[in-house]
Amino acid sequence: MEELETVLAEADLPLTADGSPVFHQSRHSIPTFSRCLHAPEGTESLDYDMHESPQTLRFLSEQAAALKMKSCCLRLLGRGGIRWIVVCVAGLGTGLVASAINVSLMGLAELRRLLLSKAIESSAGVVAPYLVFLAFSLACASVAGALVCFVEPLAAGSGIPEIKSFLNGVNVPRVLRPLTLVAKGVGVIFSVAAGLPCGKEGPMIHCGAIMGALASYAFSGPLLRPISIDREQRDLVAAGAAAGVAAAFGAPVGGVLFAIEEGASHMSVDIMLKTFVCSAVSALVVHFFTGGFDGQTWGLFGAEVPLPFGHLPDLAFHIWELPTFAFMGLVGGLAGAFWNALNLRLSRWRMRYIGVRTCRRFLEVLVLTTLIVSLKFFVPVLVTGNLDYVVGTDLQTYYWDGEDEAVDVIFHRDFISPSSLLIAGTVQFVISVVTYGMGVPSGLFVPMLYLGALWGRLFGEGLLMIGMVDSHEHVAKYAVVGAVAALAGTARISISLSVIMLECIDNNSFGAPLFLATMIAKWVGSIFNPGIYDIHLELKHVPLLEPRAQKEMLSMRVQDVMAKDVVSLCPVETVRRVLEVLEDSERLHHGFPVVDEASGRFLGLIQRRMLLHLLRSGRERSIFQERLGPAEEQNTPKPVPNWLSNSELATQATGRFKMSELQSALGPQDLDRCVNLLPYTNQGAYTIPAHARVMRCYALFRSMGLRHLPVVDEQSKLCGMITRKDLILAPAHEKKWFGGQDDDAESSDQESESEDEETDAAS
Amino acid sequence: MEELETVLAEADLPLTADGSPVFHQSRHSIPTFSRCLHAPEGTESLDYDMHESPQTLRFLSEQAAALKMKSCCLRLLGRGGIRWIVVCVAGLGTGLVASAINVSLMGLAELRRLLLSKAIESSAGVVAPYLVFLAFSLACASVAGALVCFVEPLAAGSGIPEIKSFLNGVNVPRVLRPLTLVAKGVGVIFSVAAGLPCGKEGPMIHCGAIMGALASYAFSGPLLRPISIDREQRDLVAAGAAAGVAAAFGAPVGGVLFAIEEGASHMSVDIMLKTFVCSAVSALVVHFFTGGFDGQTWGLFGAEVPLPFGHLPDLAFHIWELPTFAFMGLVGGLAGAFWNALNLRLSRWRMRYIGVRTCRRFLEVLVLTTLIVSLKFFVPVLVTGNLDYVVGTDLQTYYWDGEDEAVDVIFHRDFISPSSLLIAGTVQFVISVVTYGMGVPSGLFVPMLYLGALWGRLFGEGLLMIGMVDSHEHVAKYAVVGAVAALAGTARISISLSVIMLECIDNNSFGAPLFLATMIAKWVGSIFNPGIYDIHLELKHVPLLEPRAQKEMLSMRVQDVMAKDVVSLCPVETVRRVLEVLEDSERLHHGFPVVDEASGRFLGLIQRRMLLHLLRSGRERSIFQERLGPAEEQNTPKPVPNWLSNSELATQATGRFKMSELQSALGPQDLDRCVNLLPYTNQGAYTIPAHARVMRCYALFRSMGLRHLPVVDEQSKLCGMITRKDLILAPAHEKKWFGGQDDDAESSDQESESEDEETDAAS
Incomplete structure (x- = not known):
C-alpha cells in the first residue's frame, strides 16, 4: 500500500x-x-x-454476395444455421467416440474376466491367475504407453489442463489435431482396461474438444469463414468439452457448467445454448448405446437407461447433518491438497529424470503397471487368505473390476466391512497418486471419486457404529459426499462436479450436501496449493490468465x-x-x-x-x-x-x-x-x-x-x-507457493538480472 | 451491402x-x-x-488502511469474505420471503376451502357458495390491486422484465426499493389467493432481486465500498434473482441458469459460484419450511421433501418419440406467439385507456376478478350440471384450487377425461391472456405451465386413443413436455426452464425431450414476435442492449x-x-x-x-x-x-x-x-x-x-x-415488428424531424 x-x-x-x-x-x-x-x-x-481492416470487411461483403449466389439450402441456412448443424455434428461425434470407448472397454473387461476365470479353473495355485492377470494388464498398458511415448505425448493424462489453457486463450500445439484424438481415444481404452486407476472421463472430454475443433473446419473455407475463426473454434471447443462431460457421465447440464467453470469465461447466452445442444446430443447418443448394450430395448431412454454409478433417487438428510458434510469437505480439501503436493513432487521428478517422449517413459509405464497390478491382485488375496474368497465377491469388484462398478457397489451395497474399505482406500490413494502423470491417457475423475467413496463410506460406517446414523441404508450418502469431496479437493471444481454427480445418480434433491462439501473442499485445498490441473499447467509453463485481476x-x-x-x-x-x-x-x-x-x-x-x-x-x-x-x-x-x-x-x-x-x-x-x-x-x-x-x-x-x-x-x-x-x-x-524450488531458480535469476537492467532502461 | x-x-x-x-x-x-x-x-x-481517478484510488488505499485498524473479525474476512456472508444473507432473506409467501398462501387457501364448504353445507343452491367464492376473491384481489394501483405500480406483473433490464444495465427507478418488496410480496399472496391465474414465481424472483439489492447496502459505507458499487449491486441482484427461482421451484441449478439466460451476461466463474451459494441457501430455507409444514419431520431434506409438481422419477421415452416432442415444441411456439400477440394488443389498450396509477386500474382489477372468478366457478358446475359433482373431484382442483396443485394432478392422475382437459385448457388460455398486465402482482410461470400441461395431456390422451401410446402411465410425459413448450413459447426461455422442470419433478434423465421442445418453441415463437418480457420492456420503452451486435x-x-x-x-x-x-x-x-x-x-x-x-x-x-x-x-x-x-x-x-x-x-x-x-x-x-x-x-x-x-x-x-x-x-x-402501430407514430415523427436536422448538423 x-x-x-x-x-x-x-x-x-x-x-x-x-x-x-x-x-x-x-x-x-x-x-x-x-x-x-x-x-x-x-x-x-x-x-x-475482430480484425476490421478494410480488407477483412471487403472479404465479408464479397462472402455475403457469394453466399447469395449459392444453392438455396446454404443461403437459407446462412452461417447461423450452419453453426447449429456443426454444433450438433460435434455433439454426435463426441457421443460416438465416447460410445466406442465404452463398448470397447466392456469387451476388454469381459475378455479379462473370461481369461481370469479360465486360469483360476484350470490351476489350483495363485501363480497362473496372477500371470494371466499381469500379462493382460501389461499388454494393454504397453499399447497405451506406446501411443503416448512414441506417437503423441499430449495424449498423456486427462487432457483437461490443455483444454483449459485453450479456452483461456493459449494454444498448445498439436493438442487439437486428429492424431491426438486417435492416440487419446485408443490409448484410454487400453489404459483403463489395464486395470490402472485411470478414468476414461478426462480423455473423453479431451476427445470432445478435439471433435469440436475438427467441426470448426466447416468454417475454414472462403464461403463460411467468419470474421474471427479463432473465436469460432474456441466456442466449438468449449461445446465439445461440455459434450465430452455429457458423454462421460450422461450429464448434459453438468457438462455446460463444467465448460463454464473450467475456463469458458466468454460464455454468452448464445454460446451457452449451443453448448447445451452439443451436450444434449452427445448424452443422447451415449445413452442410446448404453441402453442398447445393457439389454434394454434399443432406443429407450429416460429412467430405464443405466447410469454410471447407479440410480440413487431416495437420499434424504437432516439439517443437523450439514456440519458433518462440511467436515467431510474439510477433510477432502486437506487430503486433496496432500495428494496434489505428492503428485507435484512426483511430476517434478518425472520431468527431470524421465522426460516426455522417451523409452524411459515407456519403461516406467511397464514397471508401474506391474507394481500396481501386483498390488491389486495380491491385496485381496492376502486379506482373505485364499483366492476363492475373492472371486465373485465385492473384493473382486474393488480391486479387479472397473472403478465405475466399484463406485456403484460402494453406493448401493447394504453391508460393507470397514476394514476392507480401509485397505482399499489406502491402496487407491497410493496408486492414484502414482498413476496421474504417467505416460498413459488417464483421467482423474473416477479414480478420485472411487477414492473418496471408499473413505466417505468408511466414515459413514464409523457414524453407524457410534449410533449417529440409524441404518445401513443411510450410509450411502456419506460415500456420495466423500466422492465429490475428494475430487473437489484435488481438481478444485465445485458446482459442475456437484451437478454432474446429481445427474449421475439421477437425484436432484441431494444438491445441498454436495454443494457444501465441494465448496469447502475447494476452499480448504486452495489454501495449500492450486488445483491439480493448474499444477500441471504450471509445470508446463503455460501462461494462463486468471479470471480476475x-x-x-x-x-x-x-x-x-x-x-x-x-x-x-x-x-x-x-x-x-x-x-x-x-x-x-x-x-x-x-x-x-x-x-x-x-x-x-x-x-x-x-x-x-x-x-x-x-x-x-x-x-x-x-x-x-x-x-x-x-x-x-x-x-x-x-x-x-x-x-x-x-x-x-x-x-x-x-x-x-x-x-x-x-x-x-x-x-x-x-x-x-x-x-x-x-x-x-x-x-x-x-x-x-x-x-x-x-x-x-x-x-x-x-x-x-x-x-x-x-x-x-x-x-x-x-x-x-x-x-x-x-x-x-x-x-x-509471482507464484509464492511455487517458490524455493529448484525449478524456479532460473526465473528468480532472471528477476535479479532484470533488476540490474532497470538502470539501463531508465537511462 | x-x-x-x-x-x-x-x-x-x-x-x-x-x-x-x-x-x-x-x-x-x-x-x-x-x-x-x-x-x-x-x-x-x-x-x-472502474473509476480510476486519483481520488478513487486514494479512497481505496485509505479504506485499506482503515480496514487494518478495525476489529480482528472484519480485517480477517476482508471484503471478499464479507461478500460471501452477504450472498448467504441474500439467499436466506429470499428463502424466508418465499417461505412466508408459501405459508400465507397455504393459510388463505385453507380458509377459502373452509368458507366454501360451509357455504355448500348450509345451503342447497349454487348462489350462496358462489357469493362466498366471489366475495373472498374480490376481497383478496382488492388488497393486491390496491397495493399496485395506489402504493407501487411496479409491483404489477411478474417483475422479471424489470430485473432483466437491471441486469442489462438500465435502472428503472424504484424497482429495487424495500416498499416494492412489501407491495410485491404481500400483493402476490392476495392475487394468487384470489384465484386469479397468477403465479407466485415471477414475483418471488423480483423479491429475491430486491433482497440482493438490499444486501448490497452492506457495501455502501466508507469502510467496505468497492471501486464500483454498481457492479456489486448487479452481481447481488443476479444472485438474488437466481435465489428467487431456487426458492420458487426448489431449483438451485435452474436458478443460476435462469440468471445467466435472462441477462446476467457478465457471469464470471466467481459470480457464478456466489450465485450458486445464494440459490442453494434459498432453496434450502424453502425446503426446510415446505418439509416442516407438510407434516414431515422438521429439518428433513432430500427426496422426502414434497416438490411443487410432485416427483416423477420414472419417465421413459423412445427415440422415435423425439419428433413428437419436437412437434409439441412447434405448437407451443405458435401458441405462445399468438398468446403474446393478444397480450400485446391488450397491453396497448390498457396503456391508452387505463393508465398505471389510477382508480380505473383498480376498477379493472375488480371487474376482471369478478368475471374470471365467475367463469372459474360456473364452468365446472355447468359441465357437471351439479355443484356436488364438482366438490372433492379433480374439477375442483382444476378450477378452484391453486394452479400448482392442478399441475400436480395433471402430471400424476392416471385417468383424466379429454373433454374436461379441453374445456379447462380453453378457459385457462383466455383468463391467462387477460390477467397478465392487470394491476396485480402476477407471475407467468405457473399459469403457462398449467395451460401447457392441460393441452399436452390432451395431446397425450389423443395419442393414447389412436394407440400410439401404450398406457395411461405414459401420458404424463406429454403433459410435462407441453407445460414447458407453452412457457417457452411465450417467455422464450429454454435451458433454464428445462432444468427448472427437471428439478421440479426430481428427474434428470428426461432432459432431452424438454430441451428439444423448449428450443423449438423458442425458435418458432421468435419468428413472430419477441418474448413476453421483451414485449413489456418495449412497451415501457426500456432501452435494452441485445447480447450480440x-x-x-x-x-x-x-x-x-x-x-x-x-x-x-x-x-x-x-x-x-x-x-x-x-x-x-x-x-x-x-x-x-x-x-x-x-x-x-x-x-x-x-x-x-x-x-x-x-x-x-x-x-x-x-x-x-x-x-x-x-x-x-x-x-x-x-x-x-x-x-x-x-x-x-x-x-x-x-x-x-x-x-x-x-x-x-x-x-x-x-x-x-x-x-x-x-x-x-x-x-x-x-x-x-x-x-x-x-x-x-x-x-x-x-x-x-x-x-x-x-x-x-x-x-x-x-x-x-x-x-x-x-x-x-x-x-x-429499428424494431420492424413493432412498426405501423399508433403508439410508435410519435417516434417516426421524431425520425423525420431529425432527418431535417441533418442539414443543420452538417453545416
Whole structure:
C-alpha cells in the first residue's frame, strides 16, 4: 500500500511522454513468452478480436454476395444455421467416440474376466491367475504407453489442463489435431482396461474438444469463414468439452457448467445454448448405446437407461447433518491438497529424470503397471487368505473390476466391512497418486471419486457404529459426499462436479450436501496449493490468465508492465522491411502496430498472417508499388488499393507458409517496391492509455480476448504493447507457493538480472 | 451491402477531423434517452466501469488502511469474505420471503376451502357458495390491486422484465426499493389467493432481486465500498434473482441458469459460484419450511421433501418419440406467439385507456376478478350440471384450487377425461391472456405451465386413443413436455426452464425431450414476435442492449452513430461553469469528458456524482482555488490536490443532493473560483476511434458494462460520445415488428424531424 501512495502522490501530474517514473519495469527484456516462461515450443496466444481492416470487411461483403449466389439450402441456412448443424455434428461425434470407448472397454473387461476365470479353473495355485492377470494388464498398458511415448505425448493424462489453457486463450500445439484424438481415444481404452486407476472421463472430454475443433473446419473455407475463426473454434471447443462431460457421465447440464467453470469465461447466452445442444446430443447418443448394450430395448431412454454409478433417487438428510458434510469437505480439501503436493513432487521428478517422449517413459509405464497390478491382485488375496474368497465377491469388484462398478457397489451395497474399505482406500490413494502423470491417457475423475467413496463410506460406517446414523441404508450418502469431496479437493471444481454427480445418480434433491462439501473442499485445498490441473499447467509453463485481476494491479500502471521495444511498421513500407520483420526469429511477433512515420501516432494493428498473405500474393495482385519521391507523392492521386481474393485469405486457417516458399515467391526487384499496409490494417484496434491501471488493462484484455493491446500516450503516440506475458509477469503474479524450488531458480535469476537492467532502461 | 461497399471504398483514406461523410447521423439531437425513448422517468444507465481517478484510488488505499485498524473479525474476512456472508444473507432473506409467501398462501387457501364448504353445507343452491367464492376473491384481489394501483405500480406483473433490464444495465427507478418488496410480496399472496391465474414465481424472483439489492447496502459505507458499487449491486441482484427461482421451484441449478439466460451476461466463474451459494441457501430455507409444514419431520431434506409438481422419477421415452416432442415444441411456439400477440394488443389498450396509477386500474382489477372468478366457478358446475359433482373431484382442483396443485394432478392422475382437459385448457388460455398486465402482482410461470400441461395431456390422451401410446402411465410425459413448450413459447426461455422442470419433478434423465421442445418453441415463437418480457420492456420503452451486435453494425462507423454535441469540461474550470453544466436540465448528462483546452485532447471522464461532491464539499476541503493569470500560472508550483474524505464519497450511494442544497453550500465568492478537475477524473477511461466499426464499439460497451464511451479522432481529440441510446438507436435496431402501430407514430415523427436536422448538423 505504500507503493500505492507513491503512485497517488503523482497521479494528478500530467505524464511526460517518456520521463515517467518506472516502478515495475522488469523481466520484460525477453521477447516472446514461449521462451521466457519455458512454455512448450510453438505455444501461441489466441486472438478473439475482430480484425476490421478494410480488407477483412471487403472479404465479408464479397462472402455475403457469394453466399447469395449459392444453392438455396446454404443461403437459407446462412452461417447461423450452419453453426447449429456443426454444433450438433460435434455433439454426435463426441457421443460416438465416447460410445466406442465404452463398448470397447466392456469387451476388454469381459475378455479379462473370461481369461481370469479360465486360469483360476484350470490351476489350483495363485501363480497362473496372477500371470494371466499381469500379462493382460501389461499388454494393454504397453499399447497405451506406446501411443503416448512414441506417437503423441499430449495424449498423456486427462487432457483437461490443455483444454483449459485453450479456452483461456493459449494454444498448445498439436493438442487439437486428429492424431491426438486417435492416440487419446485408443490409448484410454487400453489404459483403463489395464486395470490402472485411470478414468476414461478426462480423455473423453479431451476427445470432445478435439471433435469440436475438427467441426470448426466447416468454417475454414472462403464461403463460411467468419470474421474471427479463432473465436469460432474456441466456442466449438468449449461445446465439445461440455459434450465430452455429457458423454462421460450422461450429464448434459453438468457438462455446460463444467465448460463454464473450467475456463469458458466468454460464455454468452448464445454460446451457452449451443453448448447445451452439443451436450444434449452427445448424452443422447451415449445413452442410446448404453441402453442398447445393457439389454434394454434399443432406443429407450429416460429412467430405464443405466447410469454410471447407479440410480440413487431416495437420499434424504437432516439439517443437523450439514456440519458433518462440511467436515467431510474439510477433510477432502486437506487430503486433496496432500495428494496434489505428492503428485507435484512426483511430476517434478518425472520431468527431470524421465522426460516426455522417451523409452524411459515407456519403461516406467511397464514397471508401474506391474507394481500396481501386483498390488491389486495380491491385496485381496492376502486379506482373505485364499483366492476363492475373492472371486465373485465385492473384493473382486474393488480391486479387479472397473472403478465405475466399484463406485456403484460402494453406493448401493447394504453391508460393507470397514476394514476392507480401509485397505482399499489406502491402496487407491497410493496408486492414484502414482498413476496421474504417467505416460498413459488417464483421467482423474473416477479414480478420485472411487477414492473418496471408499473413505466417505468408511466414515459413514464409523457414524453407524457410534449410533449417529440409524441404518445401513443411510450410509450411502456419506460415500456420495466423500466422492465429490475428494475430487473437489484435488481438481478444485465445485458446482459442475456437484451437478454432474446429481445427474449421475439421477437425484436432484441431494444438491445441498454436495454443494457444501465441494465448496469447502475447494476452499480448504486452495489454501495449500492450486488445483491439480493448474499444477500441471504450471509445470508446463503455460501462461494462463486468471479470471480476475489481482488486487495489486490497481496500484500499477500499464506503462510499468508494457513491453517497450515494440517492432512497428510505417503505413507504407518496403517489401524488404516487411520480410525482415517477419524473418526476425529473435523476436517472433504476431501483430505489428502501424505507426505514422512523422508523428508516431498509432494507426492500427496488422497481423503477421496478413503480412504473409501480402508478401505471397502481392506481386500477383499488384499490391507492390514503385516507391515515389516526396514531390511525386504529393501530386499523384492515391491509388485504389488492390485486394487479396477471398480464397487467398481463407488459406490462413489451414496452414502456414514456409519462409523459403515466401522468398521464392518474391523476385529481387520486388524487395525495393513498396506496399501500402493501411488497407490491410485493423484500424479500429483497441488501445489503452499508458497511465491507465493494469487492472483496467487486464479486464479489457481478458474480456475482449485480445492478443495484442497497443499502449498509447496522450498524443495517441504508440509507446508500448501489452501481450499476455506482460500481464502474467506483472509482479503481483509471482507464484509464492511455487517458490524455493529448484525449478524456479532460473526465473528468480532472471528477476535479479532484470533488476540490474532497470538502470539501463531508465537511462 | 451497397452501403458496406461505399464505406469500404473510402476505408483506406485517412479521415479528416470533421469533414468525414455522415451516413447515419440522425435521431441523436435529443439529449437523454429517457425522454427520447419515452422510458419511465428517471430511468438511468448503470455504470460498471472502474473509476480510476486519483481520488478513487486514494479512497481505496485509505479504506485499506482503515480496514487494518478495525476489529480482528472484519480485517480477517476482508471484503471478499464479507461478500460471501452477504450472498448467504441474500439467499436466506429470499428463502424466508418465499417461505412466508408459501405459508400465507397455504393459510388463505385453507380458509377459502373452509368458507366454501360451509357455504355448500348450509345451503342447497349454487348462489350462496358462489357469493362466498366471489366475495373472498374480490376481497383478496382488492388488497393486491390496491397495493399496485395506489402504493407501487411496479409491483404489477411478474417483475422479471424489470430485473432483466437491471441486469442489462438500465435502472428503472424504484424497482429495487424495500416498499416494492412489501407491495410485491404481500400483493402476490392476495392475487394468487384470489384465484386469479397468477403465479407466485415471477414475483418471488423480483423479491429475491430486491433482497440482493438490499444486501448490497452492506457495501455502501466508507469502510467496505468497492471501486464500483454498481457492479456489486448487479452481481447481488443476479444472485438474488437466481435465489428467487431456487426458492420458487426448489431449483438451485435452474436458478443460476435462469440468471445467466435472462441477462446476467457478465457471469464470471466467481459470480457464478456466489450465485450458486445464494440459490442453494434459498432453496434450502424453502425446503426446510415446505418439509416442516407438510407434516414431515422438521429439518428433513432430500427426496422426502414434497416438490411443487410432485416427483416423477420414472419417465421413459423412445427415440422415435423425439419428433413428437419436437412437434409439441412447434405448437407451443405458435401458441405462445399468438398468446403474446393478444397480450400485446391488450397491453396497448390498457396503456391508452387505463393508465398505471389510477382508480380505473383498480376498477379493472375488480371487474376482471369478478368475471374470471365467475367463469372459474360456473364452468365446472355447468359441465357437471351439479355443484356436488364438482366438490372433492379433480374439477375442483382444476378450477378452484391453486394452479400448482392442478399441475400436480395433471402430471400424476392416471385417468383424466379429454373433454374436461379441453374445456379447462380453453378457459385457462383466455383468463391467462387477460390477467397478465392487470394491476396485480402476477407471475407467468405457473399459469403457462398449467395451460401447457392441460393441452399436452390432451395431446397425450389423443395419442393414447389412436394407440400410439401404450398406457395411461405414459401420458404424463406429454403433459410435462407441453407445460414447458407453452412457457417457452411465450417467455422464450429454454435451458433454464428445462432444468427448472427437471428439478421440479426430481428427474434428470428426461432432459432431452424438454430441451428439444423448449428450443423449438423458442425458435418458432421468435419468428413472430419477441418474448413476453421483451414485449413489456418495449412497451415501457426500456432501452435494452441485445447480447450480440447486429450484423449491420459492421457496415457502420462509430462516427455515424455517436452524439456530437458533447458537453465537455476543461481541466481547470470555474465553479460557475461546473454548476451551470450540472444545472442544465435540458441535457442531463451523467458523465463529462475532460478535454485539454488548447488541443482538444481527451484527458478523462468525470462523473456527475463526483462533480456534485466537489461542489458540496469544495469550500470546506479548500478544493476551490483563486484563478491565476497566465503569467502567475507559469511560476506557481502546482499545488498538491486536496481530497474529499472517504465518508463524503460514500454518501453518493445512499442519496442524491438537491440542487438547492448545493447552491446554498456555495457562496457568491465561490462561483468565480476555480477547481482542478484532473485529480477527480477517471483518466484511464476507455475510448474508441471515430472510424472504428459500431460492432466493435458495441462489444466493448456491453462487455465492459460502460455508460459513456468517449469517441476520439486520430489526434486523440474528443469528437463525440457513445451512450446506450446511440447504440440502441443505430438504424439496424429499428424494431420492424413493432412498426405501423399508433403508439410508435410519435417516434417516426421524431425520425423525420431529425432527418431535417441533418442539414443543420452538417453545416
